[in-house]
Amino acid sequence: MSAVMDRGAAVAAAFERYRNEPGALLCILHAIQDSLGYIPAEVVPDIAAELNLSRAEVHGVISFYHDFRTQPGGRHTVQICRAEACQAVGARELEAHAKTALGVDYHATCSDGSITLVPVYCLGNCACGPSVRIDNEVYGRVSSARFDSLMAELKAGAE
Amino acid sequence: MVRVYVPRDTTACALGADGIAAAIQLQAARQQREIELVRNGSRGLFWLEPLVEVETSDGRVAFGPLELEEVEQLFNADGSPNTGHPRYLGLTEEIAWLKKQQRLTFARAGVIDPVSVSDYEAHEGFAGLRRALTLSPQQIVDELKASGLRGRGGAAFPAGIKWQTVLDAPAIQKYIVCNADEGDSGTFADRLVMEADPYQLIEGMIIAGLAVGADKGYIYLRSEYPKAHQILNEAIDAATAAGYLGADILGSGRSFYLQVRLGAGAYICGEETALLDSLEGKRGMVRAKPPLPALRGLFGQPTVVNNVLTLAAATTVLAKGGAFYQDFGMGRSRGTMPFQLAGNIRRGGLVELAFGMTLRQLVEEFGGGTASGRPIRAIQVGGPLGAYLPESQWDTPLDYESFAAMGAMLGHGGIVVFDDTVDMARQARFAMEFCVAESCGKCTPCRIGSVRGVEVIDRIISDEQRAENLTLLRELCDTMEYGSLCAMGGMTPFPVRSALTYFAEDFER
Numbered sequence: 001m002s003a004v005m006d007r008g009a010a011v012a013a014a015f016e017r018y019r020n021e022p023g024a025l026l027c028i029l030h031a032i033q034d035s036l037g038y039i040p041a042e043v044v045p046d047i048a049a050e051l052n053l054s055r056a057e058v059h060g061v062i063s064f065y066h067d068f069r070t071q072p073g074g075r076h077t078v079q080i081c082r083a084e085a086c087q088a089v090g091a092r093e094l095e096a097h098a099k100t101a102l103g104v105d106y107h108a109t110c111s112d113g114s115i116t117l118v119p120v121y122c123l124g125n126c127a128c129g130p131s132v133r134i135d136n137e138v139y140g141r142v143s144s145a146r147f148d149s150l151m152a153e154l155k156a157g158a159e
Numbered sequence: 160m161v162r163v164y165v166p167r168d169t170t171a172c173a174l175g176a177d178g179i180a181a182a183i184q185l186q187a188a189r190q191q192r193e194i195e196l197v198r199n200g201s202r203g204l205f206w207l208e209p210l211v212e213v214e215t216s217d218g219r220v221a222f223g224p225l226e227l228e229e230v231e232q233l234f235n236a237d238g239s240p241n242t243g244h245p246r247y248l249g250l251t252e253e254i255a256w257l258k259k260q261q262r263l264t265f266a267r268a269g270v271i272d273p274v275s276v277s278d279y280e281a282h283e284g285f286a287g288l289r290r291a292l293t294l295s296p297q298q299i300v301d302e303l304k305a306s307g308l309r310g311r312g313g314a315a316f317p318a319g320i321k322w323q324t325v326l327d328a329p330a331i332q333k334y335i336v337c338n339a340d341e342g343d344s345g346t347f348a349d350r351l352v353m354e355a356d357p358y359q360l361i362e363g364m365i366i367a368g369l370a371v372g373a374d375k376g377y378i379y380l381r382s383e384y385p386k387a388h389q390i391l392n393e394a395i396d397a398a399t400a401a402g403y404l405g406a407d408i409l410g411s412g413r414s415f416y417l418q419v420r421l422g423a424g425a426y427i428c429g430e431e432t433a434l435l436d437s438l439e440g441k442r443g444m445v446r447a448k449p450p451l452p453a454l455r456g457l458f459g460q461p462t463v464v465n466n467v468l469t470l471a472a473a474t475t476v477l478a479k480g481g482a483f484y485q486d487f488g489m490g491r492s493r494g495t496m497p498f499q500l501a502g503n504i505r506r507g508g509l510v511e512l513a514f515g516m517t518l519r520q521l522v523e524e525f526g527g528g529t530a531s532g533r534p535i536r537a538i539q540v541g542g543p544l545g546a547y548l549p550e551s552q553w554d555t556p557l558d559y560e561s562f563a564a565m566g567a568m569l570g571h572g573g574i575v576v577f578d579d580t581v582d583m584a585r586q587a588r589f590a591m592e593f594c595v596a597e598s599c600g601k602c603t604p605c606r607i608g609s610v611r612g613v614e615v616i617d618r619i620i621s622d623e624q625r626a627e628n629l630t631l632l633r634e635l636c637d638t639m640e641y642g643s644l645c646a647m648g649g650m651t652p653f654p655v656r657s658a659l660t661y662f663a664e665d666f667e668r
Contacts, residue, residue: 085575122342
């Protein structure tokens with residue numbers, strides 16, 4: 001996650017950047033989440049006013065897409081691919097292992113705030129699964145042991 | 160100076176290519192050898208990634224799959240490649256897996272630096288665009304029609320007819336939308352185009368714009384592809400600087416403006432009308448058709464929505480002519496198809512071939528069987544909405560009609576192999592579960608039917624009134640197939656039914 005910036009500044013920057021783009025709600029939401037790590041409920045009225053939409057419409061879009069979250073996540077987001085190509089090489093076992101190892105279910109954050117675990121359907125690394133994405137990096141052929149060492153690295157790295 | 164290639168592709172990097180690139184540079188610096196390190200795309204030989212290539216006077220030689228500790232012995236003292244290295248593969252172009260392919264769309268993949276305009280130009284890039292600039296819109300569309308090219312996203316609609324419809328629609332503003340929401344498990348061909356040869360997609364979109372009279376384009380890219388996002392943006396900036404994008408393309412007086420828009424993790428946005436709603440900043444809800452997007456698409460205007468591979472293939476069609484492209488293939492499936500070998504496969508990756516090879520040839524000759532070494536039991540073709548095929552169907556030729564005839568589909572060309580440890584009842588349940596997670600919710604058969612599907616399969620697995628529930632499941636599949644608004648609910652029954660029909664024993668444990 002990028003450094004957390006001031007909420008008002010993040011929203012203003014997103015509006016400024018996409019002011020002249022038609023249909024830019026997803027772009028604005030991505031920009032806000034990239035800056036703040038999530039989309040706080042408090043910014044929904046501002047977005048609605050900026051785009052001349054109802055708050056319900058903005059909320060509807062946020063809740064439709066898996067990527068957007070309305071609560072802060074951990075310092076890192078770890079996605080495990082659940083899709084068929086990875087299943088064929090042991091993704092179900094990896095999922096079960098990851099949940100046990102991290103002590104959380106999907107969409108939850110470890111108690112130390114380090115990692116949020118999220119399912120994903122396909123990372124396009126289907127010839128070399130099981131696949132895991134940590135923030136913006138994809139890892140292939142992730143065994144349970146490899147997963148543990150990747151997680152240990154994440155937890156060791158401060159922030 | 161020795162030129163060394165290390166891919167920046169997602170799969171190559173997922174297997175350690177960045178570390179290998181750094182180690183090669185460090186070692187060269189330590190030994191005071193000058194090298195030029197090129198971060199190319201992948202050739203699609205994913206089973207050999209990380210695949211490092213070194214340029215020699217005879218051509219490029221390859222090493223792979225390379226481990227970090229094997230970098231040390233890559234080069235001799237004089238800086239030449241060490242042909243005695245245990246990972247030495249010889250000339251890249253002579254690797255049989257690559258040589259046996261018929262690469263049109265992927266001819267440049269892994270060969271060039273993906274963001275170098277001059278590299279692209281030196282490998283026949285923009286030849287299609289230059290020719291299109293000399294043709295009338297109708298002539299461009301006629302060329303595409305003559306090629307027989309059908310949409311490579313999955314639905315296989317004739318691309319030329321779609322372009323003709325948009326060309327004939329009167330409007331001040333039209334759009335070209337590239338569907339780069341490649342969500343099917345087992346597919347990565349779009350990603351490979353975007354990461355290895357992005358100018359080909361850009362060129363295809365400009366050609367489409369010239370053909371139908373659209374000066375604005377969007378690439379709707381899934382957010383699961385961060386590297387493709389980075390590379391596309393670099394390529395768009397460079398193409399704009401070189402005069403291929405923006406106002407007055409190559410002094411022609413024609414304009415084309417292109418941008419990338421990111422999706423947000425919704426599989427349904429790969430359905431073209433949901434994609435358009437998403438591009439408009441809305442929930443990705445499927446629209447009823449008609450009206451066709453070609454007539455009322457993005458922001459209500461006539462819009463070409465094509466998959467990455469379709470737009471990429473248009474460059475070959477324009478550069479070499481419709482007749483050239485049409486010469487590949489069989490029946491009504493013309494040209495080449497990029498098949499993607501995935502899942503439990505020993506030699507996975509991208510295989511571009513003319514239509515007509517059988518599935519068995521593909522998974523055995525190219526794929527080399529399973530990675531686990533166990534027998535293959537089921538092959539899912541065409542993504543999560545595609546059927547699971549038992550061995551009796553592996554000799555079917557890979558073309559659109561042959562697959563449709565047996566209740567299956569080629570889709571986007573993804574081939575996912577499972578060995579004999581697979582539990583097909585669990586796979587059928589997953590198909591329904593995936594539909595629960597990804598349905599847009601607009602129509603009842605898909606939204607509710609998928610939830611009921613999971614429940615019914617659970618009852619079958621736990622032997623609660625099994626016979627009655629099997630009948631119910633088949634009826635539910637019919638309801639979803641015939642009653643759903645789009646392929647999400649309409650084709651979720653394909654994997655379920657095929658599992659029920661061909662792997663019935665797995666439901667009776």
